[in-house]
Amino acid sequence: MNLLSSMRRQRFLLNCAPISARQPADRSMRAALSRADGSAEFTDQQKFDRAVAQVVHLIAIPAESAEWFSEKDVLPVAKRSWKSTLRNPAVWAISIAVVVIAGVFVFNFVSHLNDFPGSRTARKLLGIAASTRPVMLDPVNAEAGTLSDLFFMKHGLEHYDVPAEFAEFATIGCRVFEDDESRRIAQIWVSEKRMQFFLFPAERDTKTGAVQRFPGWRYVHQEGWTGAVTEHSGVCFMAAIRGGDKELAPYLSQPRQ
Amino acid sequence: MLGDLRKAQEIFHATLREAAVRAARGDVPDEPFWLFSDARWRCLEATKSDLQPEPIEMEERDVTADAESQIQRLDPMQLAVWISAAPDPQRSALALFYLDEFDYRDILDIADLKLTELSHLLSTGRRQLQAWLDSKFPKHNKA
Numbered sequence: 001m002n003l004l005s006s007m008r009r010q011r012f013l014l015n016c017a018p019i020s021a022r023q024p025a026d027r028s029m030r031a032a033l034s035r036a037d038g039s040a041e042f043t044d045q046q047k048f049d050r051a052v053a054q055v056v057h058l059i060a061i062p063a064e065s066a067e068w069f070s071e072k073d074v075l076p077v078a079k080r081s082w083k084s085t086l087r088n089p090a091v092w093a094i095s096i097a098v099v100v101i102a103g104v105f106v107f108n109f110v111s112h113l114n115d116f117p118g119s120r121t122a123r124k125l126l127g128i129a130a131s132t133r134p135v136m137l138d139p140v141n142a143e144a145g146t147l148s149d150l151f152f153m154k155h156g157l158e159h160y161d162v163p164a165e166f167a168e169f170a171t172i173g174c175r176v177f178e179d180d181e182s183r184r185i186a187q188i189w190v191s192e193k194r195m196q197f198f199l200f201p202a203e204r205d206t207k208t209g210a211v212q213r214f215p216g217w218r219y220v221h222q223e224g225w226t227g228a229v230t231e232h233s234g235v236c237f238m239a240a241i242r243g244g245d246k247e248l249a250p251y252l253s254q255p256r257q
Numbered sequence: 258m259l260g261d262l263r264k265a266q267e268i269f270h271a272t273l274r275e276a277a278v279r280a281a282r283g284d285v286p287d288e289p290f291w292l293f294s295d296a297r298w299r300c301l302e303a304t305k306s307d308l309q310p311e312p313i314e315m316e317e318r319d320v321t322a323d324a325e326s327q328i329q330r331l332d333p334m335q336l337a338v339w340i341s342a343a344p345d346p347q348r349s350a351l352a353l354f355y356l357d358e359f360d361y362r363d364i365l366d367i368a369d370l371k372l373t374e375l376s377h378l379l380s381t382g383r384r385q386l387q388a389w390l391d392s393k394f395p396k397h398n399k400a
Contacts, residue, residue, distance in 0.1 A: 012373055013372070015376035015380045016354070016372070016375055016379060017361075019354075019355075026360075040322075044322050044324070045320055045383065047322070048324045048325065048328070048383060049355070050325075051325040051328035051329060052328055052355050052386070053355050053357040054328075055328055055329075055333050055336050056333070056336065056337075056355045056357070057357075058333040059334065059336070060262070062262055064266060065269050065270075
């Protein structure tokens with residue numbers, strides 16, 4: 001609608017402007033009234049209309065007919081029923097928004113229900129596992145359990161030990177890298193089901209610096225990958241595999257937490 | 258609408274009677290303003306056979322700030338007769354609008370008008386009424 005036709009429509013609406021405030025005005029009428037507010041021409045029109053309406057109300061109604069009228073409005077404002085309220089698109093929009101917000105809240109709550117110290121890092125490392133190619137690692141032909149000496153001797157990483165459950169797996173390659181928080185991560189690729197192991201520093205309390213420990217194995221999931229994480233001597237070990245919990249469960253000696 | 262109390266009363270009762278019969282039959286239309294539309298059509302039907310005024314060009318004047326005092330001096334029955342003498346649909350538009358019971362959308366519905374038509378009818382009606390007031394209460398005769 002161009003400016004001219006919009007102004008013409010406003011003029012048309014103002015000519016039909018409600019006489020008294022008790023009449024409901026729709027949005028376009030309210031907009032037209034607000035734009036005309038204070039104009040001398042419109043003020044004269046309103047005074048004129050009010051004066052005529054007052055005289056019209058003085059027109060005598062025959063007593064026989066007058067008794068049909070009560071003091072109430074001819075058209076009482078109808079109370080909205082539940083049905084009509086439910087049919088209102090605004091109510092629908094708000095309801096859907098509330099459901100979506102509640103859904104996101106519940107999803108976040110449930111997904112953080114199994115969080116443990118280090119779970120955030122573990123999820124990030126699962127993302128790295130998904131994008132790692134064998135050529136990115138240094139080739140190593142040894143059992144995974146023997147690599148803790150390599151990590152200590154070559155990189156000065158203490159307690160970067162592979163747990164006994166995974167110590168005998170043949171290694172294809174390994175590397176040590178720093179993550180975006182400058183923590184040193186050890187990554188090992190084994191031939192068994194193309195699993196990857198990660199060793200990384202456990203979370204520490206920001207005030208005391210104490211390691212935040214947790215017992216047993218904990219699962220994390222990210223982008224179709226599953227990780228089983230355990231903590232020992234301030235270092236977390238994660239065995240990562242593409243698939244679900246069932247793929248990892250047979251390798252874990254302790255029951256799932 | 259009619260400018261005649263007796264006729265108005267007859268139509269009022271006829272409309273209510275018809276509404277009562279329809280309600281008893283469970284035949285009440287869905288349209289929210291059917292009763293008012295029905296009453297309007299009955300009024301138009303009743304005046305069809307009356308002597309019709311010759312169509313003349315009515316004088317028009319701009320609405321003035323002191324129109325309020327002129328209107329207050331009007332006899333209500335004179336105003337009723339003036340409105341009822343207007344040709345339809347202007348008569349319906351003025352009658353429904355100055356009853357001050359209906360929103361403009363309700364009036365469009367009852368009188369089967371478009372916004373542009375209603376706007377024109379009301380605007381012209383005001384200007385004609387102002388001209389009539391000026392002729393009836395000339396400025397130099399103001400109390």
